[in-house]
Structures are given as C-alpha cells and as structure tokens.
Amino acid sequence: MSEIVTVNSLIKLYREKGIDGLKNLDEVEIYGWVRTNRPSGQLAFLELHDGTHFLSLQLVYKKDNSQFEMMSHLKMGASIKATGHLVSSPSAKQPFELQVKSVELIGDVAEDYPLQKKRASFEFLREQAYLRPRANTFQAVYRVRSVLAFAIHSFFQERGFVYVHTPIITGNDAEGAGQLFQVATEGEHPFTDFFGKEAHLTVSGQLHGEAFALAFKDIYTFGPTFRAEHSNTPRHASEFWMIEPEMAFCDLKGDMNIIESCLKYAIQKVMDSCPDEIAFFNQFIAPGLKEKLEHVLHSAFAHMTYTAAIEHLEKAVKDGHKFDNSHIYWGMDLQSEHERYLCENIAKGPLFLTDYPKEIKAFYMKENPDGKTVAAVDLLVPGEGELVGGSQREDDPEKLKIKMGNLKDMDWYYNLRRYGGCPHAGFGIGFDRLLMYVTGMQNIRDVQLFPRTSNALKY
Amino acid sequence: MSEIVTVNSLIKLYREKGIDGLKNLDEVEIYGWVRTNRPSGQLAFLELHDGTHFLSLQLVYKKDNSQFEMMSHLKMGASIKATGHLVSSPSAKQPFELQVKSVELIGDVAEDYPLQKKRASFEFLREQAYLRPRANTFQAVYRVRSVLAFAIHSFFQERGFVYVHTPIITGNDAEGAGQLFQVATEGEHPFTDFFGKEAHLTVSGQLHGEAFALAFKDIYTFGPTFRAEHSNTPRHASEFWMIEPEMAFCDLKGDMNIIESCLKYAIQKVMDSCPDEIAFFNQFIAPGLKEKLEHVLHSAFAHMTYTAAIEHLEKAVKDGHKFDNSHIYWGMDLQSEHERYLCENIAKGPLFLTDYPKEIKAFYMKENPDGKTVAAVDLLVPGEGELVGGSQREDDPEKLKIKMGNLKDMDWYYNLRRYGGCPHAGFGIGFDRLLMYVTGMQNIRDVQLFPRTSNALKY
Secondary structure, three states, X not given: OOEEOOHHHHHHHHXXXXXXXXXXXXXXXXXXXXXXXXXXXXXXXXXXXXXXXXOOEEEEEEOOOOOHHHHHOOOOOOEEEEEEEEEEOOOOOOOEEEEEEEEEEEEOEOOOOOOOOOOXXXXXXXXXXXXXXXXXXXXXXXXXXXXXXXXXXXXXXXXXXXXXXXXXXEOOOOOOOOOOEEEEEOOOOOOOOOOOOOOEEOOOOHHHHHHHHHHHOEEEEEEEEEOOOOOOOOOOOOEEEEEEEEEEOOOHHHHHHHHHHHHHHHHHHHHXXXXXXXXXXXXXXXXXXHHHHHHHHHOOOEEEEHHHHHHHHHHHHHOOOOOOOOOOOOOOOOOHHHHHXXXXXXXXXXXXXXXXXXXXXXXXXXXXXXXXXXXXXXXXXXXXXXXEEEEEEOOOHHHHHHHHOOOOOOHHHHHOOOEOOOOEEEEEEEHXXXXXXXXXXOOHHHOOOOOOEOOEOOO | OOEEEOHHHHHHHHHHHHHHHHHOOOOEEEEEEEEEEEEEOOEEEEEEEOOOOOOOEEEEEEOOOOOHHHHHOOOOOOEEEEEEEEEEOOOOOOOEEEEEEEEEEEEOEOOOOOOOOOOOOHHHHHHOOOOHHHOHHHHHHHHHHHHHHHHHHHHHHHXXXXXXXXXXXXXXXXXXXXXXXXXXXXXXXXXXXXXOOOOEEOOOOHHHHHHHHHHHOEEEEEEEEEOOOOOOOOOOOOEEEEEEEEEXXXXXXXXXXXXXXXXXXXXXXXXXXXXXXXXXXXXXXXXXXXXXXXXXXXXXOEEEEHHHHHHHHHHHXXXXXXXXXXXXXXXXXXXHHHHHHHHHHHHOOOEEXXXXXXXXXXXXXXXXXXXXXXEEEEEEEOOOEXXXXXXXXXXXXXXXXXXXXXXXXXXHHHHOOOEOOOOEEEEXXXXXXXXXXXXXXOOHHHOOXXXXXXXXXXX
C-alpha cells in the first residue's frame, strides 16, 4: 500500500525533517494536474501541481519505464495519479523530486483548452474566470485571499469580538453610500410584493452592527456589500466583501488602535503563512512589495488632522507641487492624489487622517466640540490612498435626530441612543482592496473570483 | 489609575488563578449595562452585563455610599461605568462580586424601553430584533453563532482548504434549487440593463466552487444564499448562510468522512468555548440538548442506502407505524417524518442515507454503475431530519451533458469535465439550521440576526 501525499504535506515534512524525512517514506501516491511535461532523451520531467501549495512537485520518469510513451504525451492540464519514491533532486529549483514508478491518466484535456503554456494576459484570463485559478498568479492571489480572510477572523475572535451576519437584503437605504440594487421577485410586481416594501442589497452592515455592539460590546461583520454604480475603474466593483467592526465604550482613539493592530496582525499572518506567494508577487507583480509590507509592520502609523492636512497641501501648492486639482481649501473633499501626497510625501507611511468637516462626512459621525468637524478617520497608505474609513458615532440622540432628517423606518437606529446608549466607534475595511494592497495586484477584477461590474456577468 | 476590566477578563482570571487572582487586582473600572437593580435596606445589588460573557457581574453598593440614592434609581438597560474592588461573594450564584466605590451613568433609558424585567416571548422579541441581542437567550444564541462560524472556518483552514467567496449576484439559475430573487437597478429597466442580462441572487455557491476545487483540490464557501419562497415555516428563511466545501480527487466515502469530522469538530468547539450558553439551552430551551450533542460526538455515524431505507419504512408501515404519508415506494422523495423515523428509530443517531434514485436528485450528481441511483448523501439527525446534503459530482462529460439539458450559459461548467476533470465531491450545510441543531432553538427566525421572510423586512 502506498501512502497518499500532497505537495503541501511533502513540503511541510521537508521543512521539518529535511530530505531524510522524505526518503524514509515508502512508495507514495499523489494526485494533481500536469503543469508542464518535457520529455528529453533518457529522462523526462513533469511538473505536477495539486493545488495544496503554491509550489509544484517535479516528477522524473525514465525512458525504460514501460509507460514512458504514454507519460510523454500527457498534456498540460490533465489530471493524473502518480506513484513512486521521493529522492533528492539535483536541480536547483527544488530540493526533492518524485521518481515515477507509474502514472495513471484520470482526466484528459480537450484540444480547445484555453490555458496553453505561453504567458496569458490578465485581460485574457478574466474572460476565463473559471479556469484562471489554475494559473500561477491566481493560485497565489486566491490562496492569500483565503489566508487573509481567516487572519481577519482570527484577529477579532482572539479579542472576543462577536462575528455577526448582518442582513444582505435590507429595507432601508441608511447611509446613502451609493446607488442601490433593488431586490425583486420574478413574475410578481418587481419592487414590493415579496417583502411588502422596497428591498435593496445592503451597502453596509454598520447600522445593524451598532445594534449588536450595544449588546455585545465588540462585534464585527464580514460579508458581501453592493453598489449599483457604473464606475469602470480598477478599484470599483458592484459586489465586494467588507469587514465592519463596531465597539461600544470606545472613542476615536480606541478605534484607531484597533485598525492599526488589525492590519499589522493580518499582514503578519499572510507573510508567515504565504512566503512563497509573497516572494512571487514581489518578484513578478509589485517589486518592493515585501519591503512595503515590512515597513507597515514595523512603523507606528502617523496621525494628522484634516485641518493640518489642508495646510500641508496649501504649502505644497505654494512650493510648486502640481495636483490635477490644486484648488485646496478647508471643506474640500480630498481626492486620491491629495491622500497619496500626504502619506507618501509627508508621513512617508500609513497615516491616520482625522476630524474632517462635518459637511463632507456621513450623518452618523460624532460631532466634535468645535461644532465644525466630526470624529472621523481615514487610514491613508502609500500607493493606494484610503484603505480604511471609520468614526466615532453620534451618541447624542438630539444631535443625531437633526442630522438624520427624514430617514424613514430608522427610528430603531435613533432609539439605540435613547436606550442605554454610549460612546461607540467602528470602521470599515474593503476586503478586496486590502487584498490588492497586500498582493500588489492592480485591478479589483483580478483579486475577486467572479467579479461583478456593469455589463459583466458571464459566469 | 484603575485598571479597565471586562466580565470576560475577570472570569478568565478567576478560572485560572482563583479568587486570589481577583483580590490582588487594584481598583478596577468596568463598563456595561444594568440588567437588574435591587436596592434593599443597607445593601443594594446591581447586575451588570457587559456583553463580553454570558454571565453578569454583581455590583454591591452600600447605603453609606454618597451615590446610593443615584445608584438605586439606575434603570434596566442604562449604560454605566463602575469602579471598585473585587471581593469574594457570599452568594451562591457567583464566586465574586464588585464592591462599588463609584458609579457614573453614561446613557440613560427612556421610559418607553420595550425590554422590561418580565420574561418576554420570542414572538414579542422578534418585533424588537434590534434590541433582542440584549436578552439572555439571544446573548447565548448569537455568541454561539459566532463561535460556531469560527469553528467552521478553523476546521477547514487547519486542513488546508481554501476559503472562496463565490458570487452573490449570479447570471445562471443552475441548480433549480428554488425560486430566485432578481436583482435590478432603480430607475432603469429592472431586469437586464445593469449587467446586460438577467441577474439573480445565488441559491448556492457549489457550481462556482467546483471550478476552484479543480484548481485548489480542497475549497469551501461560507456565505449568504437566497430563496424567494413564501414558505412560512419555522425552518425556512429567504436569506441564510451556507457552507459548501468541495474536494477534488474525492468520492462519496471521502465526502462523508469530512462531513462527520466537520460536525464533530464544530460541536466540540462550541461545547468547549460556550459551556455557560450550552448549560442555559439545556436547562431552559431544549432539555437533553447536552446529552444529544455528546452522543453525536462519541458515536460513529451510521450508513444506509436509500433502497434499504425504503425496506425499513415498508416494514414499519406493515408493523403498524403511522406516517402522515404511509404510501412508501422506491422512487419516492422522503419526507421529514420518514427521515426522522430512520435516524430516530432505526439508527438511533446520525445517519448517512446514500444512493438515492437519480430522478429525485440534482443533475450534477454522479450516476452509480446501477444506472438507477446517484452517489448522493443526506445526513439525517434525530429531532431535525436532514442537516447536510452532498454528493459525488458527475465527472463524465457525456453523461453530464445529457442531464444538463439546455441550461444556458453553462458551457463552462460542462467544460470543467473536459479540461482535466477528476472525481470530486462536496456537500452543503445550512449554517442557520446547524445553529438551531446545536442550540435547540426551534425557529430559524430566532437564530438569525434580522431574519428575512415574506412580508418581513422591518429593519
């Protein structure tokens, strides 16, 4: 009986016990897909990828093997079972390889297989979204996606935060955070028949999350959110995952502490768990990535008020710095170029920008004593701009009521302030953008599985 | 300076170091909400709940405290800050209590606060969905929900499964698993303008998940799914979370092994992490719950084919057992009463029922060599019926094509069999139903945060 192994189990064993650990194994059996197959002379080399690790396993088979002819015709993408013994490899690429005893073809590949050996462009692969996870870059992206998601869960769970599933279908457009998708039923009046009122896809779980923070102290959401916007940019999608923690008895300072710890924890976990993937991104996708991430891990994030930021930007313009929009004034909404200037040129690293004018921020943010600004924070990072947005929430029922205006069906949100309210704060991280930041990938369509944007719903 | 503590940190410290660990603390500061407040004579007792633990902390304050009058008027639900020293408690209810030095009222409670001391019915609390997480039962339900969700993630991550976010908005109704919600945009033609085709809310991530299993070997989804059905039962909701693992190079036997390990792992984690919550459910919600869960942990799940099940049911009818539907025949779809009879009376525990007639199962399930049945499995559990459903998938492209019929835009799914296909299998767990099973709660509306059912979209 041979032992079933995976590339991941072999690499683990090798990293623990060295080559002897592998040589001590009896005959092994491994399942996976052919990446490359290069018969040449007396020896042939087949690269087997089984999806359990970023790296592949080299299979070596000899001309005198009775299956040599069959093996040499195995095509890229075919699924196979191989048995043999592990030996140390003379190649520089990997320390061990499988000396093949026998191979079985499990699933062949039709001639029209779209992934051929030559390097395919990201644009081409987007059209083959169901096959691209087999490509090297996407093996790295989606594994980091999984590790990053679990790191986020681990961070909050270790700190006692309660994970809440806020609803996807919602009856209120609370935040005004963008265009909404409506939810309808087939064959019925599309808008109100099923639920008895208009229903939308959520743009944020925050407001529902606040109700749970006022019962559990610390909670977080992690789920999909939606925008029906026709934004055709590399950073916008109609469907994306958000993480929205909310903490009772917490102010803006506490909020920022958690943002900083959370990001550092998540980045550290990815670097620890995915060294091969990060090395790949660093080499082929985003040179300097590793240094950037290490810098984030080891620096204290800077802090600056919006008011100070405006002064910095005004000075920059005076000193001759060219922005696309150089009309800088207190009260303006900062664009990405301004945000990047502040963190790249002034802070030279991640920067918490706080205390924005109340007019340009959401109704639920807590008014500062100056009457002009709110206790809001955006985390700006070099190369990206805004990565996280948060705020302390308005807990004064009267002030909130004025700012809410006539948001229908939102009495319950107001009531949270009348029934044992307290200072509370929270933030939102766009998970897909965080993944772009951690991998250096430049298009949100290339970090999501099956991206949804306007006119794109192939799968 | 007093040290900020939580109920959870105190109970942890107590369970590690005993009462001395608490007595050694200097003055502490704690934030939370008033559960009860009973001034009587020279002493008064205030139960403080801070959401970090199922249990509360008893605050004791004395008549000679200059704040006694103010404290004695603190209302249920008010948020407060209390400082004082921890001492051992003469009460049998808890081993320690806080001797109050001072209290500060942070957020008062309006007179119309709907949660008053008397026991409120689940029906009443459903109408107050934004406040019910403050009630004892729902503190327990939602904390177990969070722990159970993280246990699921931990199980799969520890085994190297890649977590995938399959899309919520989808262009194909592949499974025919039920009525669909349509996704439209406001102010445009509701059905096709945004995406250029009809868009729906997903009923399952399985088909997209299969594409990723054929690249990563083992993957799992964990996300929301939807049904636009007017089913007004305690087990149906329009929005619920599903876990859908998918494994390449895996058959039905491997599938069942993972189902069994996964459930046992998750139940064990909940019992280890939430002993107070499980004790509460066992006492007040579902007597016998703890024994039921322990039985699941320590028994091997039974196996039976559908064909054998029909024989058992026919015998039961012959022996006088009354079903609502006693017309038993090979080919019938089993109802919940039949499923429960099989696991409760025959298997006396969790039962894998396998190899169903192909006519009553989905098109993607693998046909068995007999040509009549498919490699499908349902896990039946006492008291519930079906808890998990899975199958090996049809990997023969020609057989699949016949069964798919004219599912439009599904070439990609068929192609997965032509491009290095292999035996693969997976299953689906309705997360909310699993939570009902683990807590003993009887209505899906009472384990979800803001349940969505027809005509219910208050929040």
